[in-house]
């Protein structure tokens with residue numbers, strides 16, 4: 324399988340090159356040249372595979388430059404850190420299926436992609452005797468999942484900036500109690516945006532970037548999308564096994580359009596009609612919802628909500644879907660993205676029919692979110708984290724008779740215990756992974772929000 328850029332400006336490259344490139348060098352995002360369609364017979368033959376066996380079947384169709392035995396081993400190791408034998412179990416409440424994606428080491432769905440990406444980076448660096456210094460800024464969840472993905476790995480260091488005292492105590496401890504020698508936590512005195520700006524500025528210093536082999540782990544890496552395709556297929560098979568062959572819908576809490584884009588790839592991959600529609604669920608940061616409903620993709624101010632991992636106004640993976648919407652035309656995609664970065668808006672109203680064949684959308688207010696958590700608990704004695712609650716809100720609103728609805732549960736409720744407690748009066752049980760986190764040794768450098776200081780810190784600690 325060869326990979327191309329959504330902006331059409333690079334010659335096709337291999338999977339391994341695409342993983343190491345991250346963002347395409349023409350500013351676009353990398354995608355497989357075509358998505359194979361799995362036949363009905365093959366799909367049926369996957370019915371009894373374990374999660375990791377299924378992951379191999381899917382990934383091997385997109386990866387042709389890693390020997391099969393190595394790919395199998397990478398997959399196996401990546402999911403051995405999960406605490407549930409099924410990796411992504413499906414539970415059933417009322418008429419909804421809830422796909423639990425939070426059984427990894429940091430209790431959020433990002434582990435599914437980042438556990439794999441960490442092992443993959445290590446493997447590829449070994450092949451060409453390279454090294455990598457990962458640099459990123461986090462507002463909470465991504466940082467810890469990325470740190471857990473690469474802790475203790477050879478050839479990789481990770482530097483993660485978080486805003487000092489502006490993330491939750493659990494989120495802070497999840498990062499700073501990882502004391503492996505290759506992990507560097509930096510608490511920046513300032514906001515998330517201050518940290519984000521420093522990271523961007525450092526990446527734009529090309530000489531520095533090359534000298535220290537800087538790399539990113541943000542959600543634009545194709546390997547992250549690929550790893551996420553697996554649980555859509557896994558849950559489809561589960562539903563078919565129990566309810567017979569029928570089309571199904573998904574409700575997906577969305578911020579950067581990464582998780583739901585993996586669903587779109589799964590829709591293209593599986594036999595036609597297996598996945599009917601993907602319901603995009605947002606909080607009041609509803610740019611993506613407006614895009615689906617009337618083709619209006621226009622930025623607004625970011626609002627802080629109780630589902631902070633979805634407080635996003637420019638979805639970094641949106642360009643991938645736009646490329647398909649514009650008939651895989653790289654030039655048109657490039658000029659549309661240019662227009663968006665100049666004007667902060669795109670008018671795609673004349674594509675509404677096409678968009679709505681694939682997607683539906685709904686946004687939840689803070690009150691709707693809290694009500695959903697409270698009602699679901701009352702009715703089923705099951706606690707939803709605030710992000711999952713948005714998917715469940717969408718699932719309940721959009722569900723149709725005889726069409727199974729699978730809601731993606733993206734975080735464990737204990738990760739956002741305060742919101743859950745405010746809605747239900749109940750403190751979620753604390754999973755083993757974060758139980759003793761406040762007693763553990765922690766390590767973190769507190770620094771002024773100054774690019775030069777942080778560069779110096781990297782100079783001293785990079786290998």
Ligand SMILES: *Cc1c(COP(=O)(O)O)cnc(C)c1O
Nearest residue numbers: 577578579580581582632710733
């Ligand atoms: C990152 C995140 C999301 C949003 O996923 P995207 O891929 O950015 O759309 C939803 N829920 C949780 C808990 C997350 O951490």
